[in-house]
Amino acid sequence: MSKYTEPAKQLLEHVGGSDNISVVTHCATRMRFVLKEPSKADIKKVEEIGLVKGTFTQAGQFQVIIGNEVSSFYNDFISIAGVNDTSKDDAKQAAKQNMNFLQRMIAHLADIFTPLIPAIVVGGLILGFRNIIGEIKMVEDGTKSLVEVSQFWAGTNDFLWLIGEAIFHFLPVGITWAVTRKMGATQILGIVLGITLVSPQLLNAYAVASTQEIPFWDFGFAHVDKIGYQAQVLPAIFAGLLFSFLELRLRKIIPNAISMIVVPFLALVPTVLIAHTVLGPIGWQIGSFISDIVYSGLTSSLGWLFAAVFGFAYAPLVITGLHHMTNAIDLQLMSEFNGTNLWPMIALSNIAQGSAVLAMIYINRKDEREKQVSIPATISCxxxxxxxxxxxxxxxxxYPFLAAMIGSMVAGVISVGSHVMANSIGVGGLPGILSIQPQHMVAFAIAMVVAIVIPFVLTIIFAKANMGKISLKKSRA
Structure with a gap:
């Protein structure tokens, strides 16, 4: 009998037994349950299990924090519970039965953007590094950048743009791939569709405003503008959804004997035409409208108010999953304004949450069990x-959550009030400063200090004021 046997038996009992488990899987630190009747789970008793470091429910899944031992614990658990090993995708699909319409929409949006995040983060770091060596005057008494005085750094700067351009200018390729992957359509055709939106044959989206004569396809009775959709989000999503819809429908009505030849042709060609005549222009206008509202709001005389509300409310948005919508807004801001003033506030919110946990490490420094959760949590945050x-x-x-929200709010106001812009989405914590445009790095650094100090101090003050331990259930009531 392993050391996980007894905790696994207790967890199985307190989640309602094997009959109440629809799907179970795990990630790096957590067990993820999709329960047939979530109300049968006794959260209090689950959290009393020695190996369990906390619980929460998100995206229709009851998640139990185990820590780095989760993979070994999981193997013992499924053996004792008599349930099958399942994939994360299976768990997500099963979890949708516990979601309302809005939650399902957000989950679909998350499924599209989550696979793209590693590339976007890498791109953000690359743009940040290129700014450091190419824009900051750090040599010859602050008159020249590294690129201006060194051929090595000039070559490095030029080379890194190869990767940055591939990630951001050709982002629609990744989006159409992610959509077809999500919808169950043919992924390689999704990639081809994305390429048709950013082909070198098309006028670059960034050059449209400065071009007097836009090239076009001449069909005799109609002209279709040859405009690319580099870095555009909504045109790619719309095109990917239309293609997936057509392909999946055609598969059902076209005989298998000819489907391999007929279905790709009848799905791809109309989609590309509609994308360039209808979906692309509409998606571009909608995206521009949304980004204009956000950017105008953040740069207006009431920008501080928007920043305060967003900074205070972002962490609760993470609980609901609604924070996934900000990815699309950030990417649209980047394409319209060559940067985003929204993402810096997200990075500051993450830092603030970590700082609140850091204070809890200090307050509960004699609690060895809690350190097993709080120290890795602070680092990851x-x-x-x-x-x-x-x-x-x-x-x-x-109360640490409230302290972090307040710290995030103040830091967000400082960021927006200082007109901080990030080149792109980056690592959403302390390394996030690398994604900030060079002229705003000092202001962002000040906001980072605020996001560290205020949550830390307030958490200690709240603790001394005996605000008390508030359960997750009560805090949501």
Missing amino acids: YLGVTEPAMFGINLKYG
């Missing part, structure tokens, strides 16, 4: 992954 900190510690006590 400062590196941009907030869930272990939020669900494992801050929401468990309540």
Whole structure:
């Protein structure tokens, strides 16, 4: 009998037994359950199990924080529970039965953008590094950049743009791939569709405003503008959804004997035509409208108010999953304004949550069990992954979460008030400063200090004021 046997038996009992488990899987630190009747799970008793470091429910899944031992624990659990090993995709699909319409829409959006995040983060770091060596006057008494005085750095700067351009200018290729992957359509055709939106044959989206004569395809009775959709989000999503819809429908009505030849042709060609005549222009206008509203709001005389509300409310958005919508807005801002003033506030919110946990480490420094959760949670939070900190510690006590929200709010106001812009989405924690445009790095650094100090100090003050331990259930009531 392993050391996980007894905790696994207890967990199985407290989640309602094998009959209540629809799907179970695990990630790096958590067990993820899709329960047939979530109300049967006894959260209090689950959290009393020695190996369990916290619980929360998100995206239709009941998640139990185990820590780095989760893979070994999971193997013992499924053996004792008599349930099959399942994939994360299976768990996500099963979890949708516990979601309302809005939650399902957000889950679909998350499924599209989540596979793209590693590339976008890498792109953000590359743009940040190129700015450091190419824009900051750090040599010859602050008159020249590294690129201007060194052929090595000039070559490096030029080379890195190869990767940056591939990620951001050709982003629609990744989006159409992700959509077809999500919808179950042919992924290679999704890639081809994306390429038709950014082909070198088309006028670059960034050059449209400065071009007097736009090239076009002449069909005799109609002209179709040859405009590319580099870095555009909504045109790619719309095109990917239309293609997936056509292909999946055609598969059902066309005989298998000829489907391999007929279906790709009848799905791809009409989609490309409609994308360039209808979906692309509409998507571009909608995206521009949304980005204009956000950018105008953040740069207006009331920008501080928008920043305060967003900075305070972003962490609760993470609980609901609504924060996934910001990815599309950030990417649209980047394409319209060559940067985003929204993402810096997200990075500051992550830092604030980590700082609140850091204060809890200090307050509960004699609690060895809690350190097993709080120390890794703080590190991951400062590196941009907030869930272990939020669900494992801050929401468990309540007042650290509030302290972090207040710190995030103040830091966000400073960021927006200083007109901080990021080149792109980056690592959403302390390394996020590398994605900030060079002229705004000092202001962002000040906001980072605020996001560290205020949550830390307020958490200690709240603790001394005996605000008390607030359960997650009560804090949501």
